[in-house]
Structures are given as structure tokens and as C-alpha cells.
Amino acid sequence: MEHAPHGLLEGLKPGDAFFSSPVTTLLGRGAAHECQTADARPQTLDDAARALFDTAKQQGHPDPIIMGLIPFDHADSARLFIPEELLREAPGTFEQYPPGVPLETPTRTITPEPAPGHYRQAVERALTLFDTTALDKVVLARSLRARIEAPVDAQALLKRLVSINPQGYNFALPTGERESLVGASPELLIRREGHRVIANPLAGSIARHRDPAEDQRRAESLRVSEKDLREHALVVEAIVAALRPLCHTLEVPEGPEVIATDRMWHLSTTLEGELADPGMTSLAVAAALHPTPAVCGAPWQDAHQAIKALEGFERGYFTGLVGWCDATGDGEWAITIRCAELAPDHVRVFAGAGVVPGSSPQGELEETAAKMRTMLDAMGLDYEDDATNTTA
Numbered sequence: 001m002e003h004a005p006h007g008l009l010e011g012l013k014p015g016d017a018f019f020s021s022p023v024t025t026l027l028g029r030g031a032a033h034e035c036q037t038a039d040a041r042p043q044t045l046d047d048a049a050r051a052l053f054d055t056a057k058q059q060g061h062p063d064p065i066i067m068g069l070i071p072f073d074h075a076d077s078a079r080l081f082i083p084e085e086l087l088r089e090a091p092g093t094f095e096q097y098p099p100g101v102p103l104e105t106p107t108r109t110i111t112p113e114p115a116p117g118h119y120r121q122a123v124e125r126a127l128t129l130f131d132t133t134a135l136d137k138v139v140l141a142r143s144l145r146a147r148i149e150a151p152v153d154a155q156a157l158l159k160r161l162v163s164i165n166p167q168g169y170n171f172a173l174p175t176g177e178r179e180s181l182v183g184a185s186p187e188l189l190i191r192r193e194g195h196r197v198i199a200n201p202l203a204g205s206i207a208r209h210r211d212p213a214e215d216q217r218r219a220e221s222l223r224v225s226e227k228d229l230r231e232h233a234l235v236v237e238a239i240v241a242a243l244r245p246l247c248h249t250l251e252v253p254e255g256p257e258v259i260a261t262d263r264m265w266h267l268s269t270t271l272e273g274e275l276a277d278p279g280m281t282s283l284a285v286a287a288a289l290h291p292t293p294a295v296c297g298a299p300w301q302d303a304h305q306a307i308k309a310l311e312g313f314e315r316g317y318f319t320g321l322v323g324w325c326d327a328t329g330d331g332e333w334a335i336t337i338r339c340a341e342l343a344p345d346h347v348r349v350f351a352g353a354g355v356v357p358g359s360s361p362q363g364e365l366e367e368t369a370a371k372m373r374t375m376l377d378a379m380g381l382d383y384e385d386d387a388t389n390t391t392a
């Protein structure tokens with residue numbers, strides 16, 4: 001017998017918006033009301049969301065839900081919209097989802113942007129900033145652009161993604177007439193359920209290995225890695241500092257656990273709090289936390305400056321947020337990582353890695369290569385650069 005969420009994904013058409021999490025699955029069709037904001041500052045997002053809900057209510061919408069994409073950079077524009085039609089299904093368990101046929105994506109060229117050498121150099125320069133500035137951590141990212149023979153089918157890609165990351169935050173949102181952002185993020189920035197908020201930051205990673213014994217050895221080495229624990233602690237500290245003033249209570253575990261995706265092991269911490277102001281929406285809480293040091297660094301301003309100076313490309317929606325917020329304020333915002341931009345003539349895959357004192361340029365290059373494999377594998381794209389020995 002077919003499980004309900006399979007039905008929802010079966011119905012996905014070009015231009016639809018899809019978001020699945022461990023607690024819900026949403027499919028949004030069309031946009032009854034939409035807003036491309038001037039910037040992505042918390043106040044702008046809050047104002048835009050209020051205006052969308054007000055208009056929807058005035059027009060008699062019984063249960064409006066905002067879906068949206070928020071960029072990495074506060075200076076860029078966010079896209080928030082209330083779908084014309086919203087289909088929703090209870091906890092999307094994709095555990096049994098049939099993986100379907102592997103995708104094949106014939107390519108003309110695959111180009112790293114920036115080149116691996118540029119990326120290594122950026123990490124080297126970041127390492128010098130630790131000695132000369134207040135910077136403690138910076139997340140540096142890179143991308144691969146593949147020129148393709150024919151457009152990738154977003155529905156087929158999502159089917160692959162939900163089958164390999166059933167517990168993840170799988171999404172496909174339109175970003176243009178024929179463009180979309182599709183991904184399988186493992187990271188929840190915030191979920192609000194009534195007064196309760198849950199955050200699940202990840203930071204500190206190692207690539208998995210196909211040999212089970214070596215795979216376990218890697219998980220254990222991550223659990224005790226001083227560098228990765230330090231990198232992780234910076235993220236948790238920043239989120240705790242941002243959430244504490246917003247919460248009556250906040251439960252902070254003593255240390256992280258190790259969790260797995262299809263390709264990576266990560267250090268993970270789950271924080272739970274009770275909101276002091278129950279009127280604060282999931283979108284407002286997300287905006288107050290974003291960007292965390294899991295995607296930017298610490299301190300925030302220094303890291304942002306270093307990214308702008310060193311990275312060499314515009315992140316756009318990558319390392320931003322994707323999610324939903326209903327009229328009561330409940331909702332979920334996941335971090336847009338392990339994702340790809342799909343366009344008729346190209347796809348672009350992104351990944352970043354946290355750089356802290358003790359990081360190595362080649363190590364971070366390999367980590368980003370391993371993270372990209374989730375999307376490359378799902379699309380059937382074969383690519384290896386000088387970061388090959390990651391992905392056994």
C-alpha cells in the first residue's frame with residue numbers, strides 16, 4: 001500500500017514548491033500572494049510576512065501558510081509567498097520510499113567556481129586572519145557549475161533525495177520562471193510548535209566511508225576531535241546567546257552527538273526552549289538567529305567580511321533558509337545546504353566548510369567535495385577534482 005507522502009511527491013509539477021521534514025510534508029502550487037523583499041533583514045521579513053497574512057485574511061483565505069527562501073546575506077532579497085493551493089501531509093516518513101531509477105545528467109562541462117586552488121588559498125588566508133583579527137571561525141564555500149544537455153527533472157531528483165535522506169529537510173522551490181533550488185538539508189535552524197522551539201545546529205564533519213569498519217572509525221574520530229568540537233561549540237554558543245533572551249527556558253545538552261547523512265558524519269546538538277513571547281513567529285525566530293556560525297562564522301561581522309573578501313562568488317540562497325510559517329506562527333526553517341540550483345542549461349552544486357585554527361586547506365577542500373556528493377550522486381553527475389580521496 002502506498003504511504004500518503006508518496007502521493008504528494010507523485011503530484012509535484014514544474015513550478016511547484018515542496019518541503020518535507022520529519023514532522024510534515026508540504027506541496028504548494030502557484031502563488032496567491034507573493035513578495036520579493038528589498039532585503040532580508042529581520043524587520044523586513046517580519047513586515048513582509050504580516051502584509052502577506054493580512055492580504056490573505058482580507059481575501060478570506062481560511063488557513064494561509066507562507067513558504068519561502070531567505071538568502072544568506074541580509075542585503076539580498078528574500079522570496080515569501082502564500083501558495084494558491086497547499087497540500088499538506090502528516091509526518092512524511094520516506095523511510096520506505098522506493099529509490100526509483102538512478103538519474104543520468106549528460107553534461108557538456110563541469111567547472112569548479114572558484115577553482116580548487118582559489119579555495120585552498122582562501123582557507124590559507126583565513127588561517128592568517130585568526131592571528132591578526134578577532135575572527136574565531138569562518139565558513140568558506142565553493143560551487144561546481146555543470147553545463148547540461150537537457151534540464152534535470154526536479155521531481156525525479158527529489159524522489160532520489162527523499163529516499164537517501166528520509167529524515168532530512170528535502171525541498172524544491174522555484175527561484176525563477178524555469179529555475180529552482182533543490183536540496184536535502186540535514187540542518188534545522190528552528191521549528192516552532194506553539195510555545196516550543198527546537199534548533200538543531202550541525203558543525204564539525206567527516207566524510208563517510210563505504211567500508212563499515214572504516215566508517216565507524218571515522219564517526220568515533222569525529223566524536224573526539226578537538227578541532228571539530230571547538231568548531232561545533234562556537235555554533236551552539238551563538239545560538240544559545242540568540243535564543244536565551246527569547247526563551248523562558250532553554251535546554252542545552254552537555255555535548256554534541258554524531259549523526260549521519262548519506263555521505264557525511266556531523267556533530268549535532270538539539271536545543272529546546274519555551275518562547276517568552278508566544279506571538280513571535282517561527283520566521284521571526286529564524287531571522288533573529290540567521291546566519292549562525294554553522295554557515296557564516298564567529299564573530300558574525302568579521303566572518304561575513306572575510307567571506308565577502310575571500311570566497312569569490314555570490315551565495316544567493318545557498319546557506320540561507322528554506323521553510324514555512326503558518327498564521328499562528330508555527331513553522332520550520334531549515335538551512336539551504338546540500339543543494340543545487342537547477343536551470344534549463346546548467347546546474348550548480350554548492351558546499352561550504354567551517355574553518356577554525358587547526359583547519360587544513362586540503363582538508364576543507366575535501367570536506368566540501370564530500371558534501372557535494374549528495375547532490376552530484378542524486379543527479380548522476382560524475383566529477384572529481386583535486387579533492388578526490390574524500391569520497392571512498
Ligand SMILES: C=C(O[C@H]1C=CC=C(C(=O)O)[C@@H]1O)C(=O)O
Nearest residue numbers: 203204205294337351352353354
Ligand atoms: C556549509 C555547510 O555545512 C555546514 C553544516 C554542517 C557542517 C558544517 C561543517 O562541518 O563545516 C558546516 O558548518 C555545507 O554543507 O555546505
